[in-house]
Every structure is written in C-alpha cells, then in structure tokens.
Amino acid sequence: MADSDSEVEITRGEAAVKKWATMKKLSPKTADRLIELGYDSMEALSLLSEDDLGEANIPIGQTRLLLYSLKQTFPRGQAASGNNANHCNQDPQTNVDPEPNIQNIGDDDVFIRNVLGQLNGAQTQQQPSQTGPSGNMNGTNPPCTAVLDTRVNLLRSSVLADSTKKTYSSYLQPYLHFCNSKGIPLVPITPVNLARFIALLSYKLSFNSIRNYLSVVRLLHLEAGFANPLDSYYISSLLKGTKRVLGAQTVRKLPITPNILYRIFNILNFSNPKHLCFWAACLVGFFSFFRKSNLLAPSWEQFDPSKHMSRNNVRFSKTGAVIVVTWSKTIQYMQRSLLVPLPHIPKSPFCPSCILRLVFMLNPTNLPSCPAFMYTLDSKNHILSYATFLQMLKSCLSQIGLDPSKYSGHSFRRGGASFALECGLPPDLIKSQGDWKSDAYQSYLDPSLSFRVQVAERLGSEMLRRFPTPT
Structure with missing residues (x-):
C-alpha cells in the first residue's frame, strides 16, 4: 500500500503543516491556503514546486518565503514518502x-x-562563567x-x-x-x-x-x-x-567474585609496578562498587580530577580510607559529595586501602590532583588508563581459564555488590555504597548457589521447627 493510502499518515497531517508554517514565519492564511490546495501533510508539501504556486493566489512576499522554506526543509527536492523503487532491491x-x-x-x-x-x-x-560578561547586569547596559x-x-x-x-x-x-x-x-x-x-x-x-x-x-x-x-x-x-x-533479554557481564580475585592475585608479578597498580584498581573497584567513569580515565590527556579518581580524593586513616566523589552518573550538577569508605584488612593482600597507600608511596608526587592509579616504569610516570586496565583484566582471565568476553570493568561493581549481599548486608546499604539512584541495582546482584542453598536450608529448618517430625 502506498504511503498516501495509509490511515496512520493522516494523523496530525494538517497540524504538522501548520506548525511547520508557523516555525517558518508564514502567515496562517498561507498555511490554510496550502491545505486547501491539498498540501495537507509534510509528505505532500515536500512535492510542492514553484510552478504549482502560479495560480495559488498567495501574496508574492509569502510565496518567496514559502519557496525559501521549502528549499531549506527539503534540500534534496525529493518526496518525503521514501517510496523510491531504486531502494527496494537493496x-x-x-x-x-x-x-x-x-x-x-x-x-x-x-x-x-x-x-x-x-x-x-x-x-x-569552555568552562561556564558564573558571573557572565562585564557590564551592568541591571538592564541599563546589557550585553x-x-x-x-x-x-x-x-x-x-x-x-x-x-x-x-x-x-x-x-x-x-x-x-x-x-x-x-x-x-x-x-x-x-x-x-x-x-x-x-x-x-x-x-x-x-x-x-x-x-x-x-x-x-x-x-x-x-x-x-x-x-x-x-x-x-x-x-x-x-x-x-x-x-x-x-x-525478545527483551539482557545479557549482562558476569561478576568478579572473591574467588576470581584470589586467582588473579596468584598470577600477578608484584615486582612490576604496573601489576601492583592494576591490583590496587581491582580492589578499589570491587570494594567501592565504583563505575568505570569514576575509577579510571581514558588517557593522560582526558584525565579530569573533578571526575576521575585522583590522589586528592583519598583520605587515609587507621580504619581504612575514604574516597570523596564530587561527580558521577548520579551527581551531574555538583549538588552533593559522596563519601565512599574502603576497609582496612590487616596484613592482607586483599586490603584495598593498604594496597592503594602502597601505590601512592611508590610513586611520590607534589601534585595532589594526579591520577590515583599511576605507576613509574623506566623512569617515566604512566597512567593506568581504562583501556590498559581492561586489557590486563582480560589477559588475567584468560590465564586462569575464564572467557574474557563475559567480563568487563563493570564486573567489579556487580561482583562487589553481590558479595555484599552474600555477607548479609541489607540492600539499602548496598544501594548507598554503590550510589544507585533507583532500584536498578537489584538486577546487578548475583547471589551464588551457596547463598541460595542457605536460603533453602533456612526455609527447611523453619518448616521443621513449626511442624516437627513425628517420633
């Protein structure tokens, strides 16, 4: 069926023509005249030519404006129906x-x-100006x-x-x-x-x-x-x-579990500063539930201390560390700051605050706005970019026998949240730690089979308590 025969094409056709005419500063009389002549849809209007206006009785000024508007709206001079036979065989x-x-x-x-x-x-x-251009802003001398x-x-x-x-x-x-x-x-x-x-x-x-x-x-x-x-x-x-x-199925990346972290730890070479920096990023990502946009920058050139994690954002203490976040997916307008704590795990290679402090100590700098994850190799400072981090992650996953395509940097956020659920933490605390604005975080949680077994055993024991087995 041709476009002109379709009932759905008629809906708001005249209204669209009138709205277009108003935007182009054409008079209401001109719009009404076009509709009277049968140009009662945008597709019909796209076919209008100068010759068609010869006997339309539209004032010459409006005619000129109409032609100019048509030329700008339909620059190729082709019909808007898209019913072109040349494309049907592609x-x-x-x-x-x-x-x-x-x-x-x-x-x-x-x-x-x-x-x-x-x-x-x-x-x-450019950076938005808070005060605006110079001059009297009271109206006597506006810009x-x-x-x-x-x-x-x-x-x-x-x-x-x-x-x-x-x-x-x-x-x-x-x-x-x-x-x-x-x-x-x-x-x-x-x-x-x-x-x-x-x-x-x-x-x-x-x-x-x-x-x-x-x-x-x-x-x-x-x-x-x-x-x-x-x-x-x-x-x-x-x-x-x-x-x-x-279908509407969503294929999510798998979570990084504590077991996977342990296996990654066993294949890293910690005499290599790059590996140590990578391990620090893994732990911070896992325990903070950070999004990749906060954790790592794409490159040195694109590093922004107001968005990406810098040394200035980290506060160390005896109980661990606190990361101050002033921008994230849910903090777009500097309306608040988010304080994300990291735990202190004594004498453990899985302590995020200890490993992060070690990275800072091995790469001293007088610039607090430097990237949090940087390392020195061959007497040069290098940033751990997200691309480098992802490349190292996929390499590690391949070495421990996992399919790298099923994981991403986001797997640490999902894995940390799932681990928190298995540890018995209430969902509202998990939501707060991960700075989820909605309940979408629930789709990230991936309780392990052992966790589900606990649920089944708890239900079974409660049933047995209420209805004891006859002796």
Whole structure:
C-alpha cells in the first residue's frame, strides 16, 4: 500500500503543516491556503514546486518565503514518502552503520542544527562563567545580542553529559543514513517511515538497543517543535510486536567474585609496578562498587580530577580510607559529595586501602590532583588508563581459564555488590555504597548457589521447627 493510502499518515497531517508554517514565519492564511490546495501533510508539501504556486493566489512576499522554506526543509527536492523503487532491491541489513553527510541539513533548521552540533562536538566547549560578561547586569547596559547568543550556545551545548553525547552520536548515524538514503527530512518523520526505520534496525539490533536508538529520533523532533513520533498507537504496537519477535533479554557481564580475585592475585608479578597498580584498581573497584567513569580515565590527556579518581580524593586513616566523589552518573550538577569508605584488612593482600597507600608511596608526587592509579616504569610516570586496565583484566582471565568476553570493568561493581549481599548486608546499604539512584541495582546482584542453598536450608529448618517430625 502506498504511503498516501495509509490511515496512520493522516494523523496530525494538517497540524504538522501548520506548525511547520508557523516555525517558518508564514502567515496562517498561507498555511490554510496550502491545505486547501491539498498540501495537507509534510509528505505532500515536500512535492510542492514553484510552478504549482502560479495560480495559488498567495501574496508574492509569502510565496518567496514559502519557496525559501521549502528549499531549506527539503534540500534534496525529493518526496518525503521514501517510496523510491531504486531502494527496494537493496539488502536491508547493510545500511545501518555508514557515515552520512549532515551538510545537507537546511541552514535555517536551527533546532536540528543545535542537536547535531551538540552530538558531534561542534559547539565550542569552555568552562561556564558564573558571573557572565562585564557590564551592568541591571538592564541599563546589557550585553550585546552576539554575546548573549554565544552564551546561549554554551548553555545549550552543556545540556547533555559528554558520555551521553558520545552515545547519542552513535545512535544518530543510522537515522541520518536512513533519511538520506530515502530522500526524506529528519523531521517530521511519518509513522510509516519511522516503522520502516524500526524494521531496518530489527535486522541487527536487540529490542532494548532499538529503543535506545529511537531516543535520538525523539530528541530531534522535540527540539524542532514537533510531537514525539513514538507517542502513537501505531508505533507503540509495532514496538510491542518487535519485542515479541526479538525478545527483551539482557545479557549482562558476569561478576568478579572473591574467588576470581584470589586467582588473579596468584598470577600477578608484584615486582612490576604496573601489576601492583592494576591490583590496587581491582580492589578499589570491587570494594567501592565504583563505575568505570569514576575509577579510571581514558588517557593522560582526558584525565579530569573533578571526575576521575585522583590522589586528592583519598583520605587515609587507621580504619581504612575514604574516597570523596564530587561527580558521577548520579551527581551531574555538583549538588552533593559522596563519601565512599574502603576497609582496612590487616596484613592482607586483599586490603584495598593498604594496597592503594602502597601505590601512592611508590610513586611520590607534589601534585595532589594526579591520577590515583599511576605507576613509574623506566623512569617515566604512566597512567593506568581504562583501556590498559581492561586489557590486563582480560589477559588475567584468560590465564586462569575464564572467557574474557563475559567480563568487563563493570564486573567489579556487580561482583562487589553481590558479595555484599552474600555477607548479609541489607540492600539499602548496598544501594548507598554503590550510589544507585533507583532500584536498578537489584538486577546487578548475583547471589551464588551457596547463598541460595542457605536460603533453602533456612526455609527447611523453619518448616521443621513449626511442624516437627513425628517420633
């Protein structure tokens, strides 16, 4: 069935045209006239040409503005239906990842440009100013428009965290390629074309990944002033069917258990400063339940003492150590500080505070803002980056006979939380130590079989107590 025959295409078609006209500063009369002429949807509007306006009786100023707006919204001059026979014979599994050219986006589509600029790092990044530009802020001598616009761009570019920008950028690429290949605008996308995009993703992605990729489609539409295209019965029912076909299982990395830690410890060479630093990171990650974004930096160049663990964040005492966290996944706006304690285990190679103090002592520095996990090798200071840590972890796991692909840096967070549960600690304390904002932490807990056996034996003994075996 052609797009124009689909009932879902009619929903809010006229409203979309009127909203588009308002954004382009066209008069309500012009919008009404377009709808009277049959251009009552964005797909129909994309087919409008200058010749079609010859007898439309639209004032010349509005006509010029209309043509300019059409050129900017539909820069390729192609229909928005995406019903192009040239694409029908292509393999649907091969068009998910290519890099598109975003230069085809209209220059006056300000909201879309802002989103693309944020996700692709186009906005100039700088430290936000608390006081603003010089001048009287009481209204008698405000900053000029250009200065305010620069400030607006800075504030807008700070909406998303850097990690979110990177994630959204990967989500954006398949959508850009899909729209470019079909000759349709990024916004607004029709329900039928959005369904086609979902179908394309379903060839290669899991259901949960598809929902993540659609988040950037939602963002683009909201930024451009359109309704969320996911909020329709047609799309929600399609996603429900997709979930039924693909399933919604989540494959999590396995936890690092105390037994695995012990086996890793036995194969490390502690005469090597790099191995000692790696072991310290393993223990801190296990006992603190830290996320990798707090524990280790990607590199020297990307190390940020306000985000990554530095020596300045650690306070040692006789009872262990306390790590001060001022930024994390759940502390995005410097609204609080989190104090994470590490235990002191006397004369034990598994004492995180002792091993961390030893690393500090072997690598003295006068700069408290240095990375917590650094080591000296060949008279040079090296940072233990997350990539190096992960490489060493996978090597150790392979040596002890485990599949490295089933583990990641996050396995320490999950393993520490699971061990805390086995030790009988209440869930609310585990949640506090790991700084979980919601109850999502419960999915991380992985009680061992021995722990479950304790539960079964406790139930059995209680049953026997209440109903003794007859003698």
